Amino acid sequence: QVQLVESGGGVVQPGGSLRLSCAASGFTYTRYGFHWVRQAPGKGLEWVAVIWFDGRDKYYVDSVKGRFTISRDNTKNTVSLQMNSLRADDTAIYYCARRDPGSGAADSWGQGTLVTVSS
Amino acid sequence: SYVLTQPPSVSVAPGKTAKIACGGNNLGAKSVHWYQQKPGQAPVLVIYYDSARPSGIPERFSGSSSGNTATLTISSIEAGDEADYYCQVWDSNSDHMVFGGGTKLTVL
Numbered sequence: 001q002v003q004l005v006e007s008g009g010g011v012v013q014p015g016g017s018l019r020l021s022c023a024a025s026g027f028t029y030t031r032y033g034f035h036w037v038r039q040a041p042g043k044g045l046e047w048v049a050v051i052w053f054d055g056r057d058k059y060y061v062d063s064v065k066g067r068f069t070i071s072r073d074n075t076k077n078t079v080s081l082q083m084n085s086l087r088a089d090d091t092a093i094y095y096c097a098r099r100d101p102g103s104g105a106a107d108s109w110g111q112g113t114l115v116t117v118s119s
Numbered sequence: 120s121y122v123l124t125q126p127p128s129v130s131v132a133p134g135k136t137a138k139i140a141c142g143g144n145n146l147g148a149k150s151v152h153w154y155q156q157k158p159g160q161a162p163v164l165v166i167y168y169d170s171a172r173p174s175g176i177p178e179r180f181s182g183s184s185s186g187n188t189a190t191l192t193i194s195s196i197e198a199g200d201e202a203d204y205y206c207q208v209w210d211s212n213s214d215h216m217v218f219g220g221g222t223k224l225t226v227l
Contacts, residue, residue, distance in 0.1 A: 035216060037162075037216075037218075044203075044205065044218060044219075044220050044221040045154070045156075045162065045205050045207075045218045045221065046218065047215065047216035047217070047218060050216060059214040059215065061215065062120075095161055095162070097162075100167070103150060103152065103167045103168050103171075104150065104152075104209045105150075105152040105164055105167040105168075105207070106152070106154070106162070106164060106207070106216075107164050107167070107173065108164075109161040109162055109163070110161065111160075111161050112161055
């Protein structure tokens with residue numbers, strides 16, 4: 001069965017860095033793109049970034065451009081989100097989600113990893 | 120940037136039908152997807168391509184889209200349907216995934 005498992009969350013000071021990982025299994029990883037979506041405490045879903053199935057196209061929400069980088073490692077079936085210059089408003093649960101190549105919908109989600117930016 | 124608007128809350132009695140609206144400019148020209156999120160859990164896709172149901176999603180869940188509005192309809196409401204529901208599209212003008220603000224469905 002499809003599994004997405006996020007890791008790498010934790011507490012970091014403002015201005016610090018963190019690298020999130022998403023381990024994928026149970027499907028043909030190279031056929032799919034992946035999103036990172038976050039949810040601040042008590043708030044709605046906010047899209048963060050996407051990487052296409054072939055890794056050539058990557059897009060970001062404006063608030064993280066230049067600070068976050070999405071990447072994928074096809075030898076390890078993982079997707080990563082490198083987060084630099086973290087701010088308090090980056091505090092959220094970060095979800096990895098698989099992008100269905102046909103519809104573009106996020107058809108499978110991990111359980112999320114919590115990132116807390118605080119001094 | 121593209122904006123999707125949802126009502127903050129909808130309440131419905133058990134056994135009745137809930138309709139959750141999602142508004143956006145010329146939304147009918149885009150593919151709309153809907154997610155259900157229960158407290159403490161990750162979102163789950165319940166409708167894609169406006170009206171298609173993923174495997175495992177009950178037939179009680181249906182969707183439609185036309186003009187500036189998409190609608191998620193849940194019939195024969197059960198207590199277990201209580202959750203937050205989000206609509207979502209891909210905005211090809213900005214290459215951004217866009218979510219609505221979410222609607223909290225309360226079962227009375």
